Amino acid sequence: MRTNALNMGRLADLHTTMNGYVERGDIPGIVTLVACGEEVQVDVMGRMAVDGEEPMRRDTIFRIASITKPIAAAATMILVDDGKLRLDDSVERWLPELANRRVLRRMDSPPDDTVPANRSITVRDLLNSTFGFGSVMARPGTYWIQQLIRDGNLGGDGPPQPSLTPGTDEWMRRLGELPLMYQPGERWLYNTSCDVLGVLVARVSERSFGGFLRERLFDPLGMKDTGFSVPASNLDRLPGLYSFNHESRKLEEFDSMRDSEYSRAPAFESGAGGLVSTADDYYAFCRMMLNKGVCGRERVLTEASVEAMTRDQLTPQQREGAELFFGNHSSWGFGMAVSLRREKPWMVPGRFGWDGGFGTSAYSDPANDFIGVLMTQRMMDSPEPPAVFTDFWAGAHRALEG
Template sequence: MTPSKLNKARVADLHAMTNGYVERGDIPGIVTLIACGEEVDVDVIGTMTVDGAKPMRRDTIFRIASITKPVAAAATMILVDDGKLRLEDSVERWLPELANRRVLRRMDSAPDDTAPAKRSITVRDVLNSTFGFGSVMARPGTYWIQELIRDGHLGGDGPPHPSLAPGMDEWMRRLSELPLMYQPGERWLYNTSCDVMGVLVARVSGRSFDAFLRERLFDPLGMKDTGFSVPASKLDRLPGVYVFNHESRKLEEFDTVGDSEYSRPPAFESGAGGLVSTVDDYYAFCRMMLNKGVWGRERVLTEASVEAMTKDQLSPQQREGAELFFGNHSSWGFGMAVSLRREKPWMVPGRFGWDGGFGTSAYSDPANDLIGILMTQRMMDSPEPPAVFTDFWAGAYRTLEEQWH
């Protein structure tokens, strides 16, 4: 028998820690998964709603928010593997709305104080989030462009609202009416690039983003519960999602279970944050990535594509201004963060993955053959990881330490 790689006592400690969040009423329910090699531990605690009526299930379908981003990047790289895209290609052939861009001279420039883009936007710029447009990390109302992003429902100015976004072509038209914030390739900016990836995949493949994902990723990986909406037959597995009201000190419903925004297909299939999934579905994606593109006997991505996605794709200059996201310990590959320095025990160099604003976190660590996935339904209060995230990752790495005898 192969000896266990996970310390059973410390796995129990991890379960007790997450259970504490539920018992205190901080989070209604939690599903965790840690896997080392072939060994997989899943823990399911709490309830799907704050009223406690329905117990949490292993196959609960969570709104996974920004851990959609690595999936969007994988889809884009499949088209690179197919020879339909090259990293240095201009995107203008498929995204003419992004041709002949104007660029703000400064973030606080007037709308007409722009300069022409110095070059075209490339596929690489979209993949590594440096195409020149993204979330503005400033208080609402700081810059005029924030209001136009919000009014145009272009995303990145708050939690996803799938019911408000326009269709794909209209979304691109609205994006094209705004100047870029930085020159193509100049600066990493969060979020919007991954939505552009979804549009690029749809237009290059000639089918909807959802249809492409299903054919090339979800079906091969057996991700039967992953998509941009939850069908009526599965709605009993969709939990409530909650935001913490700091005045009342209570969790308040953000998206109703009875008539959820995720109960019907959205007009815009968001590569930045639109997917729903289960812990086992997302594990299949993570395992494929950790296996360098292979799932079972099938190759889903080339090893070269996985390597490109999971290595640092930014220069220090491109990371300027993104310290809130990266600190001094991480950077960005294609659609996901990559750890560079071990500032905390779990920040192992080469570890890759991301967090989702609806309370999800998923990272893979090649050095330890470790995958960790945390699924909750409490929204993050700030870009800083909530305590449950840091406690989960600290506990997950403690399970790898030398066995107690």
């Protein structure tokens, strides 16, 4: 690991670039965090709401969407460290809904055209997102299975909406009624695996997923503002959430500040995208991961578990069809992407992290002891990284001296 320093002049350039999004009205407000070694620089700009005057704050609580996934994987690996799970164990003991799976003969098969699964689903299959079921990256109506996912409110075909998702046991029952899309271990598929990980953690630990996260991750890391909902006393720190209407060319409210879906505890605690957090809280998680599982004097994860999470866990065959997510430069570890080659300057091999569809991005670079966290409240328009992500990572990487 090489320790560089942050160049203040180039961080000022990063501020100018990011603030341009605010001044143009593209994004109401932004919080950025850039850290190198023990040096941490946080920048705050803009407002909490499109039509409001309240300024964005360092401790703003953002809906972090899919950067929840690395946390779900870390929780699972804590149970592996505890000896309560093993990577190649079948999950059927805890998730009987996933026993005796049927698999679509082809993706375009009707739901009753299936074959038996070749084997049981394992903990590893869930961690590396190859258990056989996930988001379908195709136009609505392309495949039969898409409508069944939508009818069951199982998520993965659009942004998270906690109020529409059934409770945990009902969610699992509905999932268990559907065939898998691919054989266990055959193909990487996005999103659903991490939701199942949350259920697995809850059932193995015999407590709620959120309760386990609080005890084993959030409290040890000092992540006091991270959870599946925002307490009433902190709702003034929750910004509006917006999508972009391409016809009107305006931002439209998707989730409000005062009557937010995240002001209430959800029926289903989503490991794929349900958490709220702050830039500083999420940095604490990233720093623990970069410190190989250690926070201060406390070990949260074993070094072996962090190493497993942050290295490529897929074969080229498993990545087939996922080029939209990985391009030619990255792959997937446990719950997060891992950079394999330097397609862009900031894509340093070994870099790990992920992006969130509600406008969040967080990656760690072990080679430079570097962490970046970007928090916005504008939803992504497509699976391709938006310009604000690209500009943030380009500018943050340029701020590294050495």
